[in-house]
Amino acid sequence: MLIARSGLPGARCLLLSLLLLTVWEAGSGQLHYSVQEEAKHGTFVGRIAQDLGLELEDLVPRLFRVASKGRGDLLEVNLQNGILFVNSRIDREELCGRSAECSIHLEVIVDRPLQVFHVEVEVKDINDNPPMFSVTEQKISIPESRLLDSRFPLEGASDADVGENAMITYKLSSNEFFILNIISKKDKGKFPVLVLRKLLDREENPQLKLLLTATDGGKPEFTGSVSVFIFVLDANDNAPTFDRSVYEVKMYENQLNQTLVIWLNASDADEGINKEMVYSFSSLVPAIIRRKFLINEMTGEIKVNDYIDFEDRNIYEIHVDVTDKGAPPMVGHCTVLVEVLDENDNSPEVVVTSLALPVEENAQVGTVVALISVSDQDSGANGQVICSLTPHIPFKLVSTFKNYYSLVLDSTLDRETISEYELVVTARDGGSPSLWASASLLVEVADVNDNAPVFAQSEYTVFVKENNPPGCHIFTVSAHDADARENALVSYSLVERRVGERALSSYVSVHAESGKVYALQPLDHEELELLQFQVSARDSGVPPLGSNVTLQVFVLDENDNAPALLRPWTQGAGGSVSELVSRSVGAGHVVAKVRAVDADSGYNAWLSYELLPAKGSARSPFRVGLYTGEISTTRLLDEADAPSQSLLILVKDHGEPALTATTTVLVSLVENGQTPKASLRASAGAADAEVALVDVNVYLIIAICAISSLLVLTLLLYTALRCSEAPTEGACRPGKPTLVCSSAVGSWSYSQQRRQVCSGESPPKTDLMAFSPSIPPGSGSGDSGVQQEIFENLFLFVGHGVKGLKYIFSFNPNSFMIICKILYIELSKF
Template sequence: MDAGKQRRRWEYWWISLCFFLLPCFGQRVSAQIRYTIPEEVKEGYVVGNIAKDLGLDVSTLVDRRFRIVSGSNEGLFQVNQNNGILYVEQHIDREALCVENVACLISLKTVVENPLEIHYVEMEVTDVNDHAPNFAYKDVVLEIAESTLPGEDFQLQEAKDPDSGINSVRFYKLSQTEYFELELRENGGEKKVPVLKLRKLLDREHQVTHSLILTAVDGGNPPRSGSIIINVTVLDDNDNRPKFSQEFYSVTLQENAPVGTLVIKLNATDLDEGQNGEIVYAFLKNIEKHVYDTFDLDKTGEIRVKGDLDFEKNNVYRVGVMASDKGQPPKTSNCRIIIKVTDENDNGPEIEVTSLSDVVPEDSKPGTVISLVSITDKDSGVNGKVVCKISDNVPFELKSSFKENMYSLVTNAKLDREAVSQYDVTITARDTGQPPLSSVKTLKVQISDVNDNAPEFLHNPLELYLMENNPPGASIYSVSAFDKDLNENAAITYQIIREDGAKSHMSSFLNVNSDNGHINALKSFDFETVYRLYYSPGQ
């Protein structure tokens, strides 16, 4: 299919929008939106107009600072603040991002301000058939004794395909031959393994070698395939092969089991005697590299731990083991082992804090959002369940979001900068494993000043005694007031007024410097005159 047709094919991708709007402290709301896109799209590929899908006014996006604020995958996508378009910023490879056959979801968190809105965007990356099935080796050699009876089977190498779902390996086919047929057999997982089954007695004298082609085909459209050459060499007798007690074993190991821990002791038997009945064990060549890195198999059949076991990296190992005798030619048989790793509480919670403001005004109402808090724990089950709290005796609290382990740090009481100008808010996250693990992060919250305090005099009322016949213009007293606020909110000016707020008649006798509070007498006072003015009968 040419590039144009391929592009048009994906232009019909669907968008599913799931809004879960919850009240979020006043006019602030949180929502979730989901898009689905194919992998391997070009950089600049338009995912959708997230602003319109969320009902945001496109013309306000720049002023409201619409942006992606967190997430390890935020570099894959960007938002155009001029039109609200969400587009692909970097090449997206589903196989690099996600585990095979698991829904590939990328979580993004976006924020707009004034008022604050938080939106969670979930991107589902769908698979395209961009990989062909591949065998670990180009060819394989099978040695089969001519005395082998029809019905005997020989497990073949599995093909690997990084693609998922229908695009992964669907079936195998074998080149035409009268001596062999192909059978697919369960291996303890979702996929099946190819088994070569003998249909007809081999005759070494008639034909020494047989060359077969095994092809693995995926379910993509168009399908992709990969092949391996199977060279069968017909050998003479060793007419009994080793037999395992069972074809499939299941073992459970604790995470972080120490190096040297015995996983399983295999025991195959062979009815032959001497070297024809002496058995050695080995891993099958097609098992994954991380199996070789983690486990060791000796010739006696003991599998032991030789590397680190980490549930968070690999919780299941699929191991193929071959038992071979020392006859000439040797005979072999295979078994499959599933090693399951159980989780231990070896990862503490991780706290991520996104602060929305450097300082908080002291007149902020209860419920004002200060920061966004995200908690993650790599463990699973009870070991990954986290309880979060903050320090006591602070005017803040954590509010749970609709998304698990997402919180908002909000005010829950009135703030007073004059009483406390800074708070150290300690956030503690503790999981419920045994023993529990915890993490702590301290957030400094600065309280900014507002003009909520009036000036105060050190003494009120003031009594001033003045000798008569004072020189006009002389300083007779100095008053001083203070204000608990800061900066311009604490700047003080002085004036003389009556108790009712009107200009005092004393202003004709006295003058106060508005900047420093120094009081000057405008004229010379005469005790007898002032006394008659204020205290004469009938006045």
């Protein structure tokens, strides 16, 4: 606040204490205000929140704050009403010195989202500094012989204010000898000069005292004064003179010592000793100038004596006296104005302020990452700075205000591709040659959960033998997540489903961390041949991402089931069956047939039959078919054969180790013509069973042929369609080769082929597993033997479902043709 001085009226003082009107200027994205210096605490500056378009209720949640580089807390914002006010005393002269322009630059920062605004508050000067003289009194010696209009320079006053407030006028106290003349220093101020208007008489006035008053142009005015003592000397008639009263010299900064600044040359009209002159700095020259420059008292050369820095001071005012050696000596005066020219001797300065590091990889384009300010102490083109950024991708520099830049995101980020960027901000000035400076900024990219765990394969095939121990490890799944830290921490779990009547989790489990899959109970091939399920992998990100993998667990058969005899071999005391055989039958007559099945599959279910020799008995006239189980005669029966024979039949599978079952057949030999009623009834029952068997066979064969015909027709249509299409090169890829394992009795195969259908995207197909037993040649008796085997296998199919059907078609390569032949014979009977 301005203080009234020199008796100014109170009303005028009140008017001068009012603040200037706050001005808003649109453009360049900044606010402009103005305020007078010395304003009171709480003085209104501007409605900054309203002018920035911010809601008052958002100031606190969005962390509204104001930063001012090197300006302390001169200005503050009331977060309740959004008004910018004066917080502490503002002294323009302390802030900006004698600079014509003075402003306070504020950075306004709000978060959520991050925004940065620039506010410039101009500090208006008030007339709060009076003109000041460097000394309290000035002394001048003037010979009485000086002529009229002789000039005597005085030291002028200085005012810390600027503009009109610093425009000084001088006034000399009333006297009869001197008047005051003002000399302009070419836009560098004015200084007063005494002009002699009446000759001096030492005997009459040996000493004069004058008062020099300086008044500035402010309102109210301030004044300063200095006493001027004039000592009138007797002697010398002519004083030395310079050809000019003011010399103006321009020189570049950073000149070497002893560099010539100017060579002064004065003249004296006297002769002899009164003409000899000595050059010296005036008593008005301050000590700092005496250190910077050196004058040769004999020649008048002024040379550089110390480091000259434009940024320290750009103009020097040197008052020079030349004194002759007369008695009394006479003095001449001149002023040398040395203007220092700028050189590009200061490199730019770069200051980087990080705001949002690290940067999340899903940050939007345009996000402000850092604030950058540059400065250069030089002036003109030497102080004009241009900023550049390397590398340019994916960031860029945006100029916000003068030498202020924002580092913003220019394109999308991907931490999995590049996790950090080392940026270099280079500031280069416009000098010649130009100087530059750089600052490095390491921008880390923070991970977000944008990658799901990935398995190496979409599905896995696992083979496990049945009867495994509970809790055994059968497989390990592993998924990789390209993210980092918790976003890459993968846990595994089962995708629960029902397997028949039971939950999947009762069969298998997966370890959440290691991905190891365990069988929780012994698996039974006869109950479950294929267990197909999915394992899910989930990361720990928010939200979590996941993927699934399919596991096909094939339960491999082990020989854990002994052969089981079919009726009637399971009935009777001791598991025996009685048969009556006539002694007249020839060799090869079928007496009976032992039927047995094995719950196992493949090699373990292939049965063979043996007739065990009785202890102590002669060679039996009977034999049993190795693979048919038919009991037949080996020769003609004779009287020597025992009428009652007990045949012990051993049924054995081909597992390792082999499992067996036994049954006893009691064969009674009877004479020709003897046909017991029981035998007749058995024969009749057998005939009825054979008729029923034939009827069942007919229906089964018809069904099998119909299904086979439909399958053949489908394959033909599919082949025709595939051949009619022209597949694009590279559109279909062959599947993986089929894995085939062979043994002495047959072969089984499994192939997991992935074929991409050329006409579209079909799911992958998995071939079935088939077992093909290898029958030794000569084990049957022509087509009739094969027919008999096929009929038996048809009964086996009725008892065992789909497994029996696979077994029938895989039992003999010619099964399909033979079935068609039998079908033709059976149909011809009708």
